[in-house]
Amino acid sequence: MIKAFYKADTVKEILTLITLHDSKAGFLAGGTDINRLHSQSKYETVIDINTACLQEIKKTDLGLEIGACVTFERALEDSSIPAYLRKALRYAGSRTLRNMATIGGNVALQRSDSYLLPVLIAAKARLKTIDLSENGELIEDSVPIREYVEHKDMFQHTLIARICLDKPERFAASERFCKSIQAPPSIVVGFGADYSEQKKILHNVRIVIGTAPYGIYRLLKVEEAVNQGAIQTAAELEKAVSDETKAISDYTGSDKYKKYLAGTASANFFTECLAASGR
């Protein structure tokens, strides 16, 4: 039950408040989850983080930076948002929901049915984070998003300030398999890779799976096999991904179905990636 609501005007104020209220406090960005029916968030104190500095989309020398409090709909209105992210933003099928949901919020929630995480991990996005030091100073950091996901407990009171997309040449894509557009997905599959013109191969491959109850995870062995050239065809990749995907049977589909989808989606992306690279 939420007992206190704070609206902070500065990042420092936000982090001071969250430190003060410790484990019972949470950040409120768009608010699509905290007050939602059956929400897993059990905060007693929420801190509204919608300050101006977290709502910008800007191009920098390092790439595109999207403020954590930028809503899905606002991002879709911005032409600088890359196609793979636009597609993922639209997985939230309700425009009303997209008016509320924020990019930072979706990343921070780390739900297994996350709209954005699979493709952002596949794209090797980075997070600009801010913490408060013990002596009250702001500490900024740039964290690979995969690290943020793998070590989520370490970032509980870390504020995501911006999401940085600094690899414009990289192929990234995701697919979300649902019975209807707004139904919960059976599985979400993300795929990212760089293409080596010199070696004519894909490398730095990332294959990301989102499915309950396992959450968001990567298929490291398969990625390695592709990077090492042990997997060279879409058919080989399809089988390997299908074999390595962890899934359970639930009301969204059987484990076999989910594994099949992971394989076929990955194979499809593999083919698309090669085609996009001119091979």
Next chain:
Amino acid sequence: MTITCNINHRQKSLICEPGDSVQKILYDAGYIAVRNSDDGEGFAGSDTILVDGIPKYASLLLPGQIDGKNLITPDGLAKGRTLTVIQQAMIDAGVVQSAYNAPAAALLITDLFNRIPEPAGKDVDEALSGLFNRATGYKQFYNAVELAKSRLNNTEYCGDILPEFRNELKHVGTVKPKIDGKKLVAGWRAYVEDMVEPGSCILKMVLSPYAHAYINSIDISKALAIDGVVDIITYENCPDVYYGQAGQGFPEPSPYDRKMFNKKLRHVGDRVAAIIAENSQAAEIASSLIDVSYEVLKPVLTIDDAMKKNAPIVHNSVVEYVVGAPENLQEYNKKADERDGKVIYQFPIHGNPHKNIAASVSGGIGDIEKGFSQADVIIEREYTTSQVQCTPLETHVVYAKMRGDKLILHASTQVPWHMRRIVAAACGISENQIQVIKERVGGGYGSKQDILLEDVAGYASYKTGRSVFYRFTREQEFIANSTRHPMKISVKLGAKKDGSLTGIYMNVKANTGPTGNHCLTVPMNACSKSLPLVLCENVKFDVTTFYSNIPPTGAYQGYGAPKGSYAMQMALAELADKLEMDPLELIEKNRVGKGVMLEILRCLGEGREGTPALIESCGLEEALKKGAELIKWGKREISDSTDISIGKGVVIVQQGSGLPGLDHSCADIKMVSDGSFMLHSGGADLGTGLDTVSVKFASEVLCVDMDQVAILSGDTDNTPFDTGAYASSGTFFSGSASKLAAEDLKKNILQAASEILEENPADLILIYPGAVKSLKSGKLLSYREIGHEVLTGTGRGQLTGTASFTTDKSAFPYGAHFCQAAVNTRTGEIKIEKYYALQDCGTPINPELALGQIYGGVLKSIGHTLYEEIVLNDEGECVNPVLRDYGVPMISELPDVFEAVLIDTDDPYGPYGAKSVSEVSTNGAAPVIANAIHDAVGIWIRDWPITPEKVLKGLGKF
């Protein structure tokens, strides 16, 4: 905390808690069009508001998020009593029907026009993507936007032109604003929740966590001691009365197999205790203090489970019969367990509760064995259907209060008089001590035919003297509300090489769940609305319904027909495939038409012998011809993608128009002293426009504009009896009663005028707009003059007309559905590219509303076919009791091309030639989509929902 915001251009301060939902705060502050359809799921959009000009779900917002903001709520759109152009366009386009979130839709469309002055179809898709609409299937929103655009820009309307019928009539068949459209779209007080008075108690139900269990003991003492708790009702202190919850005509074919509370619990969500409390906090605390000891039993979840030799017995009850008890009943009851209570049949329906059989029936015509022996080809297939939910935007709700010794129920119901009878029986009082007032119904679709909460809320109010408000949560809608009976239907068809049918056998097994709600009639309906569609001399059917521990079942739009239609129409397509015939050719070869006598109906009565019926009107020929042209039947469509195969399907459908011989509708009408009219109809308008139908009929008969006829309907103290709005009876029965009452009044007007004019009544006629004219003398007498004259102290008294309508005549609505589906063979995804529903509903009285109901019915059934399913785990718990997880279709799921076509027929028995429209449209989607999938990829999917996984399995992908 106190927040301040600008709401609808006025500064407001609101006192609230930090964790409150903004939806609740706004509703409680009087912004009643900010409604709750999903308990804060952030999905249905009934709670949409604009925050600084941006649409958001109010139920997801915390008060702190609107502090200092500018808000627009749906009730802030109209200026006083004047609608906006957009709101009026929505009424005129036919999208304002049950309308629970029509105000929110108006707000979203207003926002759309604010952002994009010339919105295109894709902009409408986006704008309404966060709004769930169950009644009208979204399609007419595009028309509403086009209409609003043309009116705002003063340009010509570019949308679909709404058809009109019967040029010789003034109101019937024409597009006229729905008479309650204004208050519904504007968001004025209309629904049960809007009637709740300050200081009322709430009822919180403690629900069974187990699908099958006995209550060993229950201790409510600690809970009763909580400040604010008024009373708690359990099986220990509830009335010792057995009844059924099915709102059917008395004596019901459904057994009385429950009391208000029972020692045996038969589904997760069953009633354990009702807490009546002065506030929700007290009720919440009390619910945690009720100490219940359970003996948990193994649940029965499927038909196969129920049929097993040593299956747990859901009703190991004492069985009684009001009439027709079998001779061995005493012996039979020796095995009963008193904790299971009783099952009381009003008359035999061949149940055997100790074998989990609630009801069974068999019948047929001709000689089935002979029929199959004459066949060149025989196929036999089994089809299964899942459990789906009506999901009305307004959940089940009632407000009960005492006025002196009278119990008043403000209800959202399809059956005010059945409700009064059942609640009276449950409370042990006479029916005249109860007044049921049907408020506007925010979606019923069959589930509000059942008395699911009014019995306990009514009793609570009667017992305590307090006003009691009880609203189902969305989760209760899934676990404690009527759903479609899951079924297994075997169909065996025999045919000659030329496709003519020689024999049909249908074996229906149905799962009725914890009670025998509609247990005979829904499964029978699977036969009675599918078998009479084809010509065959040898037909046999068997129906068996089983008790189980799944969530309750009952009536749902289409009743049993969608399931029977799925099986029968798919079997026909499979037969055509085996015969290597075009399925359309096979349908044409075997379908019924005008002039056919349906002998099969003799054995398909509802718990009694039926009556053969002659088909007096049938639009199947035209529907099939037009549909084939629209979809380019016979042309193979090729996709640009190698992954996608495209196929087409066709089916025919039928329903009835009420229940001849069972349904009964009454109406009366009186002339008011200024010459206008007050019509009292027993009919229950569910939002489908029945009141508008009645007013149209009376206005037509009395030659006045519709605004000269006011209507009061569905009020058991102030309007005459009506069996209710179910079985597609509204226009045919309730409408006929209104028409006959007006005709009765017409006679009396002419008689009164003849006395005033001193002329022969035979020389007088009614003329528009509201006068009597003498054909002999040419004299005119206005209704105003008549209305005054008869009430002057020397006149003949108030002029009235009354009617009681019954009939043994049937008027069958027919239709043909065509579908083009694209199947992705890599992912299994199914996309409905084109869907044409061509419906013969006789004369469409309200064409725009009729079309809306067809779109709504079809999209519901597309939902059932492709997306929706109540999923239970092994313990009988529903694992997806929220709208998103359950899978209701949104605007994004509309077929790319979606067209409803009204086929014009004129039925001799229907009022002004009308037949029913809404239910019949739900019968086509499942078989036509399945058939199109087969045409696309060569696989038959014989169980719904038809999911991508089943497609992939069928294709052997894993």
